[in-house]
Amino acid sequence: DPVYKTRKKIATNGAIFVTLPVDKRGFLKGTPEVSSAGIFETDDTGFMKRQIQIEITKAIDALSKAERKDKANLIKAVQIASNKVVRASLGADKKPQYSVHFVQK
Numbered sequence: 001d002p003v004y005k006t007r008k009k010i011a012t013n014g015a016i017f018v019t020l021p022v023d024k025r026g027f028l029k030g031t032p033e034v035s036s037a038g039i040f041e042t043d044d045t046g047f048m049k050r051q052i053q054i055e056i057t058k059a060i061d062a063l064s065k066a067e068r069k070d071k072a073n074l075i076k077a078v079q080i081a082s083n084k085v086v087r088a089s090l091g092a093d094k095k096p097q098y099s100v101h102f103v104q105k
Helices: 002-013 047-061 071-090
Strands: 015-022 033-037 097-104
Touching: 002 097, 015 047, 015 071, 033 047, 047 071, 071 097
Parallel strands: 015 097
Antiparallel strands: 015 033
16 A cells, blocks of 8 residues: 555655745745654754755756756755755665645745
């Protein structure tokens, strides 16, 4: 059952939720909003959240104009950037699930 497998992965590895404020061309129009379940907590210092926001911004800024037009490229950039921070902070065995939402500005 795919739902059960996803729930098990979230329970083991956590989840990261990202909202990207982008224009129709895929350029960021603000700071990505990041929250999580089982990765960092709201009463935390916010360091990991800020690091993830910084890495996501750098990753998206590094995409070409053509790459930004495809939401799949934006999602992949979010995952790679977030994984970089999570694995550096929590270890290489953490593989959180991701949910990326787009807000067009």
